Amino acid sequence: MINQMVMIITLISIWLSLGLSLVILTGATHFWLKNSHVRATVTQLSQAPLISIVVPAHNEEVVISQTVQAILNMNYPQAAVELLLFADNCEDQTYQVMQATAQLAQYRKRNIKIIKRSGSGGKAGVLNDALKIAHGEYIAVYDADAMPEKNALYFLVAKALEDPERYVAAFGRNKTRNATQNFLTRCINQEIIVTQRIQHIGLWHLFKIGRIPGTNFIIKTEFVKKIGGWRNGALTEDTDISFKIMQSGKLIALAYNSEAFQQEPETLKTYYLQRKRWAKGNYEVVLSNFKHLFDSSNWRVKLETFYYVCTFLWFNCAIILSDIIFFSNAAILAAGIFIPNLQLPFMFSASNIYITQILFFNWALMILLYLLQISIALVTQFGQATSEQIWLGLASYFSYSQLFIIVSISAVVSVTLDRLLRRDGNVWVKTKRFDD
Numbered sequence: 001m002i003n004q005m006v007m008i009i010t011l012i013s014i015w016l017s018l019g020l021s022l023v024i025l026t027g028a029t030h031f032w033l034k035n036s037h038v039r040a041t042v043t044q045l046s047q048a049p050l051i052s053i054v055v056p057a058h059n060e061e062v063v064i065s066q067t068v069q070a071i072l073n074m075n076y077p078q079a080a081v082e083l084l085l086f087a088d089n090c091e092d093q094t095y096q097v098m099q100a101t102a103q104l105a106q107y108r109k110r111n112i113k114i115i116k117r118s119g120s121g122g123k124a125g126v127l128n129d130a131l132k133i134a135h136g137e138y139i140a141v142y143d144a145d146a147m148p149e150k151n152a153l154y155f156l157v158a159k160a161l162e163d164p165e166r167y168v169a170a171f172g173r174n175k176t177r178n179a180t181q182n183f184l185t186r187c188i189n190q191e192i193i194v195t196q197r198i199q200h201i202g203l204w205h206l207f208k209i210g211r212i213p214g215t216n217f218i219i220k221t222e223f224v225k226k227i228g229g230w231r232n233g234a235l236t237e238d239t240d241i242s243f244k245i246m247q248s249g250k251l252i253a254l255a256y257n258s259e260a261f262q263q264e265p266e267t268l269k270t271y272y273l274q275r276k277r278w279a280k281g282n283y284e285v286v287l288s289n290f291k292h293l294f295d296s297s298n299w300r301v302k303l304e305t306f307y308y309v310c311t312f313l314w315f316n317c318a319i320i321l322s323d324i325i326f327f328s329n330a331a332i333l334a335a336g337i338f339i340p341n342l343q344l345p346f347m348f349s350a351s352n353i354y355i356t357q358i359l360f361f362n363w364a365l366m367i368l369l370y371l372l373q374i375s376i377a378l379v380t381q382f383g384q385a386t387s388e389q390i391w392l393g394l395a396s397y398f399s400y401s402q403l404f405i406i407v408s409i410s411a412v413v414s415v416t417l418d419r420l421l422r423r424d425g426n427v428w429v430k431t432k433r434f435d436d
Contacts, residue, residue, distance in 0.1 A: 006321060013318030014362045020310060021369055024202035025376065031205040032197075032380050040257045042151055045158060048080040051218065052136030053153075056086050056126035060144035061093040062433045063263065065101045070147040072107050075154050082136055083112045086126045090116075094144075121232035123214075124240075128229045134221055143215040145433055146174065146262040156218045159255035168250040171210060171217035172258025173200065181266050186392055187400035188264040188271070190374055193384065197377040200254060203307075209300055210252030212238040212245070216260035223250070236281025243289050246301045263433055272407060279411035282312055287415075316408050322363065323405070370397050 053071055057064050064085075071083060085102075087095035095116050102112045113133070119125050130139065138160065142148060152172055160170040173196040179189035203209040212219070219241075224230075227244045230237045245252055265271035286308045292301045293309070336342045374393040378384040417423070 006325070010318050010321045010325065011362060013314060014322065014366065017310070017315040017318060018362070018365055018369060020307075021373070023206070024199055025369075025373055027202035027206035028198040029376060031201050032376075035256075036380065040151075040155075042075065042154060045154070046161060048077045049137040049157065049161075050080050050082060050135060051076070051138050051140050051153065051157070052082045052084060052130065052134035052221065053140045053142060054084045054086070054127060054130040054134070055142050055144060056088055056123045057090070057094050057098070057144035058088045059090050059092045059094060060433060061090075061097050063145045064094055065097050067142065067144055067147050068098065068101045069104075069107075071142060072110055072112075073150065074148055075151050076157070078110060081111060081153075082134065083110065084130050084134065085112065085114045086117050086130065087114065088117045088123075088126050089119075122237075124230035124237040125232050127237065128232060131221070131224055131229050136221055138218040139221050139224065140218045141215060142260065143262060145177075146215040146260040147177070148216060149259040149261070152216060152258045152260055153218075155255045155258035156216075159253045159258075160218060162253070163251075166251050167253040168223045168248075169210070169212060169217060169219040169245060170253040170255045170258075171213050172255050172260065173197075174213060174216055174260050174262050176264050177261045178263055178266065184268065184271060184400070185264050185266055187396040190378075190389065190393060190396060191400075192264075193381060194373050194377045197380050198373050201256065204254040207300065207303060208251055209246070209304055210242075210254050212242045212252055214238045215262060216258060217252075219245075223248075236278055236285060239282055239285045243285065243301065243304070246304060247292075247297060249298055268403075271403070272410075275404070275407045276411050276414070279312070279407050280415055282308065283411055283415050286312055312408070316405070320405060320409070323402075326363070367394075367397055370401070 055064075055067065055071070060067075068083075068085065072081075074081075085098045087098060095114065098114045101107070102110075102114060115129070117126060117129065119129060121128065127139075127141065138157070140153060140156065156170045156172055160167050174192065176185065176189040176192055178185050180186065200211065203211075214237075223245075224241075227241075227248060231240050242252060265274055286305070289301070289305050290309065292305050297305075332342050371390065371393050375385070375390065378386075378389050
């Protein structure tokens with residue numbers, strides 16, 4: 001009886017997961033059908049507000065010069081750009097490379113300030129320090145490995161100016177610089193394309209819900225001060241401040257033409273450490289915002305909280321349960337070759353055989369929906385839609401996507417132990433950079 005209940009709960013959870021994914025996919029598809037033929041144009045802005053661009057860098061000597069040059073070469077009035085470079089607790093030559101880049105002939109007259117920082121708080125601490133000295137109407141943030149496309153800042157500002165009262169922030173999307181390096185980076189590239197071309201687009205198009213990413217976004221300086229800045233030590237300071245913005249009733253606008261190119265992990269160890277940090281940060285955000293499901297918060301906060309709870313808790317548990325069901329039955333079937341009359345641990349009676357068939361049908365639907373999301377996302381990005389990518393997507397479902405389960409379990413255990421043992425769980429593990 002208990003085994004059957006587990007299967008029924010798993011079945012219902014998978015259906016809800018598929019339904020939610022289909023809603024977001026439908027919204028994204030509708031958006032791209034309307035906008036795929038719209039040619040992006042760059043015209044003179046009605047105004048060019050001063051932008052304080054902040055680049056937090058911790059031991060980034062390998063990539064920082066390329067990023068700084070890409071930022072300084074962006075298509076935005078030079079007089080309206082203030083660049084704040086933070087060498088945050090660096091033990092390498094990041095500070096010296098920043099100085100050398102700023103001294104290049106073409107940049108000597110630019111408004112650049114280089115800060116050698118030794119404070120705490122991680123990236124959020126850097127952003128709060130920048131908030132104290134920034135002169136811009138908006139603060140823009142680029143990670144040390146995120147090279148913005150020439151018009152990235154232009155599109156962010158243009159979107160924010162469409163409705164400056166409601167749009168207190170605007171965010172673009174990020175693309176993988178090292179997508180073809182190996183199997184792992186190819187899979188990460190697909191994941192990022194789906195996240196940004198389907199999930200972010202669908203949520204914005206349907207519900208006007210935006211999410212501050214870690215890089216390639218702008219936010220009103222005075223508004224950040226008003227809400228108390230970033231939470232020092234936050235593992236996912238971007239998600240944390242996104243909820244603060246939604247709670248205020250303001251919007252985070254999507255500027256889908258704004259692009260930046262960032263490096264992704266090239267080894268499993270680097271990937272695991274980065275994604276575990278992200279998962280822990282997101283779980284912390286879920287726990288701290290769970291109460292908004294039941295209070296008087298606005299509907300966007302409730303919907304986003306529900307989405308995070310489903311994605312990081314409920315549906316994760318359903319996937320884990322479905323894997324347990326599948327592998328337990330598969331193991332018993334294999335053992336049955338040598339030991340006759342073994343009974344499958346998860347099965348229904350003969351009268352309920354249709355429910356068992358539906359459960360297997362659900363697993364097939366999950367795979368098909370996974371491939372459909374990848375296919376539609378790739379079609380919206382020039383040069384990505386190839387047959388090789390479809391085969392890669394199929395392979396990644398049974399390999400790469402399952403890594404998220406391991407990461408999630410590890411993150412939940414870590415968050416639980418942090419709270420039980422009252423230990424500091426906000427330990428920032430640096431993502432390794434590569435010279436490209």
